[in-house]
Amino acid sequence: MKNDIILLGHGSGGKLSHQLLDELIIPTLSQVARSEQNDAAVLEGIESKRIAFTTDSYVVDPIIFPGGNIGDLAINGTVNDLAMSGARPLAISVGLILEEGLLLEELREILEAMKLAADKAQVKIVTGDTKVVPRGKGDKIFINTSGIGVFDHDLKPVGSAAQPGDKVLINGSIGDHGMAVLASREGLELQSEIETDSAPLNAIVARLLEEHGAAIHVLRDPTRGGVATTLKEIALQSQVDICLAEEALPVNDAVAGACAILGLDPMFVANEGKLLVIVAADVADAALVTMQACEFGEQATMIGEVTEVSAGRVMMRTAIGGLRAIEMLAGEQLPRIC
Amino acid sequence: MKYGSEYRDPELAKALVAAIARDVEGFAGQMTLMEVCGTHTMSIYQHGIRSLLPAQVRLISGPGCPVCVTPIGYVDQAVAYARRPDTIITTFGDMIRVPGSTSNLQREKAQGADIRIVYSPLDALGIAEKNPDKSVVFLGVGFETTAPTVAGSLIEAEKRGLSNYYVLCAHKTMPTPMAALASDPELKVDGYICPAHVSAVIGSNAYQALVDDYAVPCVVTGFEPVDMLRGIQLLVRQVVAGEAKLECEYSRIVKPEGNRTAQAILERVFEPCDADWRGVGPIPASGLQLRAAYQKFNALSALPVEVEEPKEHEGCLCGEILKGKIGPKDCPLFRKACTPEYPVGACMVSSEGTCAAEYKYGNV
Numbered sequence: 001m002k003n004d005i006i007l008l009g010h011g012s013g014g015k016l017s018h019q020l021l022d023e024l025i026i027p028t029l030s031q032v033a034r035s036e037q038n039d040a041a042v043l044e045g046i047e048s049k050r051i052a053f054t055t056d057s058y059v060v061d062p063i064i065f066p067g068g069n070i071g072d073l074a075i076n077g078t079v080n081d082l083a084m085s086g087a088r089p090l091a092i093s094v095g096l097i098l099e100e101g102l103l104l105e106e107l108r109e110i111l112e113a114m115k116l117a118a119d120k121a122q123v124k125i126v127t128g129d130t131k132v133v134p135r136g137k138g139d140k141i142f143i144n145t146s147g148i149g150v151f152d153h154d155l156k157p158v159g160s161a162a163q164p165g166d167k168v169l170i171n172g173s174i175g176d177h178g179m180a181v182l183a184s185r186e187g188l189e190l191q192s193e194i195e196t197d198s199a200p201l202n203a204i205v206a207r208l209l210e211e212h213g214a215a216i217h218v219l220r221d222p223t224r225g226g227v228a229t230t231l232k233e234i235a236l237q238s239q240v241d242i243c244l245a246e247e248a249l250p251v252n253d254a255v256a257g258a259c260a261i262l263g264l265d266p267m268f269v270a271n272e273g274k275l276l277v278i279v280a281a282d283v284a285d286a287a288l289v290t291m292q293a294c295e296f297g298e299q300a301t302m303i304g305e306v307t308e309v310s311a312g313r314v315m316m317r318t319a320i321g322g323l324r325a326i327e328m329l330a331g332e333q334l335p336r337i338c
Numbered sequence: 339m340k341y342g343s344e345y346r347d348p349e350l351a352k353a354l355v356a357a358i359a360r361d362v363e364g365f366a367g368q369m370t371l372m373e374v375c376g377t378h379t380m381s382i383y384q385h386g387i388r389s390l391l392p393a394q395v396r397l398i399s400g401p402g403c404p405v406c407v408t409p410i411g412y413v414d415q416a417v418a419y420a421r422r423p424d425t426i427i428t429t430f431g432d433m434i435r436v437p438g439s440t441s442n443l444q445r446e447k448a449q450g451a452d453i454r455i456v457y458s459p460l461d462a463l464g465i466a467e468k469n470p471d472k473s474v475v476f477l478g479v480g481f482e483t484t485a486p487t488v489a490g491s492l493i494e495a496e497k498r499g500l501s502n503y504y505v506l507c508a509h510k511t512m513p514t515p516m517a518a519l520a521s522d523p524e525l526k527v528d529g530y531i532c533p534a535h536v537s538a539v540i541g542s543n544a545y546q547a548l549v550d551d552y553a554v555p556c557v558v559t560g561f562e563p564v565d566m567l568r569g570i571q572l573l574v575r576q577v578v579a580g581e582a583k584l585e586c587e588y589s590r591i592v593k594p595e596g597n598r599t600a601q602a603i604l605e606r607v608f609e610p611c612d613a614d615w616r617g618v619g620p621i622p623a624s625g626l627q628l629r630a631a632y633q634k635f636n637a638l639s640a641l642p643v644e645v646e647e648p649k650e651h652e653g654c655l656c657g658e659i660l661k662g663k664i665g666p667k668d669c670p671l672f673r674k675a676c677t678p679e680y681p682v683g684a685c686m687v688s689s690e691g692t693c694a695a696e697y698k699y700g701n702v
Binding site (some may be wrong): 035262265316318321322323324326327 | 347348351352355377380383384385386388389390457561564565592689690697698699700701702
């Protein structure tokens with residue numbers, strides 16, 4: 001009988017482990033020849049004086065959802081974290097924790113998505129590890145990715161750099177990822193066409209920094225906690241007020257509808273392919289044009305501005321002219337969305 | 339964001355704001371309008387409606403969030419069921435973090451209890467069907483909006499011959515507490531923004547007695563900003579003119595007689611009972627209990643458990659807030675000991691709770 005599931009033996013370090021690595025994982029992810037496999041990857045030719053280093057773990061449930069799966073999510077997430085520091089993502093590690101019983105076919109689909117995402121972001125998967133836990137001790141698959149990025153410039157976009165007068169830009173609609181995952185969850189029969197927005201953002205960031213340099217004050221990807229939480233973090237770090245215009249916020253109709261049904265606010269729903277750019281007012285329009293010319297930036301738009309030095313408030317001018325505060329997401333709006 | 343619906347039209351809303359300001363011109367006193375619906379509470383905050391109203395118009399929140407008005411003893415009961423062997427608790431998500439006397443469901447779940455969030459009691463029924471060797475308890479909390487779906491699940495459970503599905507029933511009904519608050523001498527409610535979804539079930543006529551007996555203006559209205567502002571305008575005009583009548587701004591959804599089908603399902607499964615409202619206290623005939631024919635589904639009688647003595651948290655003013663006597667900012671625990679991460683009272687937990695809304699949107 002042909003085996004089609006992950007067995008405990010696949011994590012034993014013995015023959016089954018080697019089979020899994022040689023027949024599925026390595027050929028799919030990196031194609032490093034057996035003769036070149038060592039205990040650590042060695043990255044050569046790095047001239048950058050600064051290196052960006054980040055790590056993130058992915059435990060999303062379900063592992064496959066409309067528009068993507070946990071694999072491309074894990075690559076894009078780490079690529080984007082590197083990119084937000086201004087770095088050019090160079091190399092990524094992949095740690096897989098597999099639950100006994102996981103379908104090999106699902107693992108293959110996930111690995112293939114990882115490879116595609118890595119190629120798209122022009123980053124190499126250079127090292128990895130695989131463990132298997134007994135059934136019931138994990139949830140199908142958990143993935144950890146760490147990444148290293150290098151700098152081709154001296155720019156330092158950081159959360160504390162927002163200044164009064166700056167404009168707030170975003171590259172597209174908000175809340176897509178969180179709602180795509182939620183809508184595909186068992187027990188919630190929301191017939192929707194919402195797809196995750198999971199995407200690499202390093203190309204947009206590279207163009208923005210190349211064309212507008214130090215005028216790009218802050219770069220952040222609003223993942224867990226959504227746009228609201230990320231902007232509140234920036235407002236606190238920079239000690240400024242940020243004011244958004246509700247009418248300017250891009251929300252897909254399907255996302256707005258699903259949020260209304262479930263009593264959620266898209267401002268707090270996770271994104272996996274969005275970036276917030278806080279930019280000096282005089283180059284804001286040009287920065288928008290730059291973003292719109294990039295893949296994943298076509299829908300870029302201005303959503304608000306930094307108004308004044310303060311204790312760090314985020315406010316929204318509602319469509320009907322009212323004013324409301326925006327705080328960080330408290331507790332969980334949705335469980336396990338990345 | 340697109341506004342396909344005329345009920346979200348910013349221009350229309352701005353015109354209404356201006357009209358309300360004209361309507362209260364020359365009105366010397368202050369009027370207090372109370373909404374009794376968690377979704378209205380959220381809508382007022384989300385659209386920043388308070389910031390648009392003239393100084394003479396004050397909006398306060400009443401006992402309209404079903405999770406918030408559920409007494410702490412109910413959470414203790416749910417916790418006791420969560421600890422019962424071979425028992426699965428099924429519940430709407432909001433109940434998970436509501437603090438009980440010494441624990442809550444989130445904590446019990448982390449310690450191994452089988453607690454599942456569902457979006458409909460029919461999902462709970464499905465879980466019961468898949469787990470015939472377990473007792474499945476659904477936490478029946480809510481007003482006339484959710485009670486018919488629970489009633490429907492019991493009718494369906496009977497049809498399918500399920501003997502492991504139970505409801506821990508704490509359903510409550512409108513508009514009885516509104517009458518209780520209207521007669522409270524400490525609280526001067528000048529007009530009620532009547533609930534929207536609840537009214538779709540019970541019908542706008544349900545508030546006529548309130549208008550007749552207490553001479554308090556009542557307007558049924560929807561959730562969209564234009565609905566809210568129209569409803570507020572109708573109330574403001576009544577108060578200024580010294581009138582008290584029943585008006586329905588939401589007639590596209592709410593009929594005078596309500597939804598007869600839903601009412602019939604409620605009537606078949608439930609009967610009125612006295613109920614304890616957190617903050618307000620016991621109110622006669624303001625709750626729903628299972629009729630004799632459905633008692634076999636009553637968790638309380640079918641699955642007896644020992645429950646700890648209920649103990650309210652010291653300093654928690656949820657009760658006063660639910661009555662509209664004070665606002666969240668008047669509670670000494672607000673934003674200090676009581677936050678959405680570590681809520682002390684239910685008003686901070688539920689996404690429709692007044693304190694949660696104030697915390698999330700009110701810091702302007």
